[in-house]
Amino acid sequence: MNPGFSQKNRVIIFRLFYIVIFIVLLVRYAYVQLIQQDIYYRQSERNRIRPITLEPPRGVVRDRFEEILIDNVPAYSVYAIPNELSSPDSVFAFLGDLLDIPAEEFHMKYKRDRRGPFQKVKICQYVDFEALARLEENKLDLPGIVYGVEPRRFYPSGVRAPHLFGYLGEIDEKGLQSEEYADYDRGDIIGKAGIEKIYEKILQGKKGYQFVEVDALGREVSVIEELKSQPPVPGLELQLSIDAGLQRLLEQKMDTLRGGAAILNCQNGEVIALVSKPGYDPELFAKPITLKTWKELTNDPAKPLFDRMVQSGTNPGSTYKIITAIAGLQENLINPEEKVFCPGYYRLGRRTFKCWKAGGHGSVNLRQAIEQSCNVYFYRMIQKVGLENWSKYSRMFHFGEKTGIDLTHEFSGSVPDKTYFDRRYGAGKWSTGLLLNLTVGQGELLVTPLQMASFALLVANRGYGYRPHVNRIIKNPATDDDQEFFEHQPLIVQGIREDVWDLIHQGMYDVVYGVNGTAKRANPGKIRVAGKTGTAQNPHGEDHAWFIGFAPYKNPKVAFCFFVENGGGGGAVAAPIARAMLTYLLREDKI
């Protein structure tokens, strides 16, 4: 030991060293824990607290008698957590087997929507409970795969009106950038067609949020009660004007056909039934829809995705003769008592135009011509009425424009006029033959079946109609009396004389009740029906069958249009469905 520097002094050096070091440590800890506490406390709260959005339940949709048409049921979405998904290839392949979905779809969504290692990516939605049970059984072989409840649409009434209902889907890139969906987020589910799209903002509701505690891996541990959460505001409910019973009946009657039916309430334009066939099961879109199913639907030659009632135009056939009749009478160009002889054909220059009845109708006046749907009579009369009047009255009855129904992608149809023909064929170069075609609802005239139903309503009400609509009431499910009724939009044709209406009504009455009426099969017995059949020639196959009309004859309550593609004669195919409809309404005491 060094005698010059005693152990006593050496121990003091050690003690001083320890004192200094421990004071430095304590000062540092005091600084971090006492002075900087607020900063670090806030940071620790930010670490553990995460706001999450709460999806509101989407509004329920009911029929006019409160029967639920579109409801919500719990379904499940499947998510992948990148951080825990060690081998996406094998896990997705296995998951694809379990859910019966090609694994590429998972890969596509996973790649597209991946945000961070701890943020879950939705790779599949609308998985039902059975599939979920299979998933749960094999949980250990699916590391990084989790699921969550997410309601899906459910159609409990048996009504399968996919075109009317529309469907839901994830908002796309275009939608996200549009003004209309400014307050929507990626991954949100929105209405893509039908009333789901038209009434999206009403059905959607408002998102809520709450604060949850998460762990270091981003897993939710619990809800933090102390922090005020904002509950979601449920979407509003719709009550449609649809009568589920009638809709079911018509869907069933027309199930094997191509075509459809539109039934309107004469008193306000409410759509009581709207059928378009063929359709598809709306549940298809409430389940994980595969690319294969989607391709099958889009490539089907029968075009099941297409709403034939609203979205497509076609020739109305003889149902359109009424326009010529009204125009001629109103303009005093037709004398209703004047008789025309029908030998079964009509010669114009070197061309021969056939009447549908090869033997001819003999001598017919206006009323008889409507009753028997004589072409020759109208070939003669249209030449008196002329193209300009025909176009004018077509427009006056709102052909060539959208009815304004609250459904998507409505087609406006097209009404040709002189300018159109001049442009198309050159001024003066088109023949009267074109005009003859138009009067019997052939040629370049295009209408939608819904327009024909709306037309039937205008005729039934003698010019006082309404724009058709499917929604009746918007209801707040929270407060029962908070209801907003749909405002009926009048659709009026002014100035037609009463005697003109009388004649047209009589003619349409004879169609069902006259000896030679073309739609005797529409007679339901108890009440009187008026109507007009049509058989539109179709260069691609069988004729299209039409039947429009209204009932009861004296005090019209419903106006209707039935349309069957390739169905043949309107009287033979379409009229019996009308009778079935009226019989049903009578039996149910609804008319």
Place this chain on the structure above:
Amino acid sequence: MLWDKDDLKKADIVLLIAFSGLLVIGLLIIYSATHGENLDINQNFSKQAVWILIGWLLLALVTMLPFKVYHEMAFPAYIFSILLLIAVLFWGSGAGVKRWFAFGPFRFQPAEIAKIATLLFLAKYAADSKRNFKSFRDIAVAFAIVGLPTLLIMKQPDLGTALVFVAMVLPILFWAGLSLFTVFLLIAPIITLASAFTFFSFFIAMVFIIGVMVVSGRGPKVIIPNFILNIGVGIVTPILWNQLHNYQKSRILTFIGLEQDPRGLGYQVLQSKVAIGSGGMWGKGWMEGTQTQLRFLPEQHTDFIFSVLGEEFGFLGVLIVLVLFFLLLWRALNIAQSSKNVFASLVVIGASTIIAFHVIVNTGMTVGIMPVTGLPLPFLSYGGSSLLTSTLLVGLILNAGRRRFQYL
């Protein structure tokens, strides 16, 4: 004689209480940090409890053995531990890092044995009455004794543990008679090295070093060569540094805590500071720390156990534990001072230095004033080998205290 009736009276009761208090607090925090549904770690509490029981048996044994046993064991134990350190480099377990031998579920780190063996052997060497720590030769041999295991451990690589060996040399030599000035001369090049990267800091360091040498009153024969040595270190260091690859530089900077990778060491320290800082004065309560319970805090039952304490028991908890450590070290100095046995006295200095180094580096690391080196906190951190080594060191201190009036 192994057992003495007065043993209990002679044992340093304050030191024993500080030691026991730290173990209890450690168990409490380990429970908080590892309870839960995770089966891998929720057994850690009971495992640690078993280790503590084994530790107490070991403590009794180490305290009871006559001190001369350690004196005799020192050299063979040193040689044995060096052989083990070489063996672990060839046959050790672990991918890339070879630190331990595995026997079934048990892992055994030769470095822990080497710590104690080197301590004993260095103390034995320094305690020899023939030593003169004014001679360059004796100082060099002392450094060589520590340098050999240090280099072998750096090869594993385990820089944190290697630094523990370096840390014990100067205190032991100083206690054995090395002059304060020589200690300064030995530390000076390290100061120079750290300051050599900017001219300004280098200039300040040189002024300081020359100042101390002049004030000490030594002649130019001592001052000039040491001055040249320091200048030389200052010039060579930046040149060597610039020849390193970027990844090597980055590794060194990260190691000494100057460069932090976002989700690596820097992330750990940030979460640790958040845990400690958010604890405030009184803490969030036992098992109530959000950073701990939600696992934002990494390595929370091992290296960062002190952060759990800081979060759940606040500054008060930190103060209590630091005071307990301080008491333990303070009492160890009393024993070293009063021991009549030079070897035992040196062992106590070395043992308390090892404990102190761990405490300072670990508690400094969790608040970001020390680099992240992976050194556990003695008595509190989960882990059998760390606990047994620390307990053994305490046993040596207690033993020396019990026999402080014995010369041999």
